[in-house]
Amino acid sequence: MRILVVNDDGINSAGIWELAAGLRAAGLGEPYIVAPETEQSGTSMAVPIQQELFLRPVAAPDPAYAGIRAYAINGTPAGCVIAGVLAKLGPRPDVVIAGINRGINTGTNVMLSGTVGAAMMAALWGLPTMAVSQMYIGDAPMPWQTATWATVRLFPLLKLLDKREPIVLNVNVPHLHDPNEVQGMLATKLSSFFYGAVIDVELDAPQHDASGRQPMEFRFVRERIPTFPLDSDDGAVRAGYISITPLRPSGIASLDLRAALSDL
Numbered sequence: 001m002r003i004l005v006v007n008d009d010g011i012n013s014a015g016i017w018e019l020a021a022g023l024r025a026a027g028l029g030e031p032y033i034v035a036p037e038t039e040q041s042g043t044s045m046a047v048p049i050q051q052e053l054f055l056r057p058v059a060a061p062d063p064a065y066a067g068i069r070a071y072a073i074n075g076t077p078a079g080c081v082i083a084g085v086l087a088k089l090g091p092r093p094d095v096v097i098a099g100i101n102r103g104i105n106t107g108t109n110v111m112l113s114g115t116v117g118a119a120m121m122a123a124l125w126g127l128p129t130m131a132v133s134q135m136y137i138g139d140a141p142m143p144w145q146t147a148t149w150a151t152v153r154l155f156p157l158l159k160l161l162d163k164r165e166p167i168v169l170n171v172n173v174p175h176l177h178d179p180n181e182v183q184g185m186l187a188t189k190l191s192s193f194f195y196g197a198v199i200d201v202e203l204d205a206p207q208h209d210a211s212g213r214q215p216m217e218f219r220f221v222r223e224r225i226p227t228f229p230l231d232s233d234d235g236a237v238r239a240g241y242i243s244i245t246p247l248r249p250s251g252i253a254s255l256d257l258r259a260a261l262s263d264l
Helices: 014-025 077-086 107-111 114-124 144-160 233-238 258-262
Strands: 002-006 030-036 055-057 069-073 095-102 129-134 168-173 185-187 199-203 216-220 242-247
Touching: 002 014, 002 077, 014 030, 014 095, 014 144, 030 077, 069 077, 077 095, 077 114, 095 114, 095 144, 114 129, 114 168, 129 144, 144 168, 144 185, 144 242, 168 233, 233 242
Parallel strands: 002 030, 002 095, 030 069, 095 129, 129 168, 185 242
Antiparallel strands: 055 069, 168 242, 199 216
């Protein structure tokens, strides 16, 4: 089985290498990596717009990853999926895994995520796909091994996906270094969390350069994060569970527009 592994944190992220190595060690198939040259967080399903795109082979950064084929492109996570499927890097992948992302992708913020966006692109091709994100806490070391363990455990679920309907399994893993400390695995719904509700924009008003540019900062205000029910992705992962939320990239909301349209 060919497993395309992509991310939005970039080719130098330890998470993507740990994931590919873990999939290989578990005997699940032959992983190969296509990742952005630089971090592309928040790019959703954006496709590359550079006029001069390039793809380059990348050597494994550690002997533990030796033999894993890897490539970097100067594009987006969705662009990595396009390249991984169409650039003739070998047989077409059977499965696509996006991750491991540094930071959870939950609530309405999944619409912003480059990790989830890459998985959505793969799902639209009818490929079984999973987006895997790991909670981080400040500067604490990332427990990549726990998210890798979760991915291996959940991998059989990809066989259940109906290829007639694009579905992404969006997986979020708590910040726990020992998998034995995980409370369990829960099927969840999206929380109501909205990124814009916890962001302040600070503009250094009186200071600007000769071109009129002013320093600006997006500041994440954690104190505004609400509490979440356990059946939501945010609630589950914050309570120590692994959250699995099925997402549809091409779904149509149930909304009766007939009366509104008749008034136009």
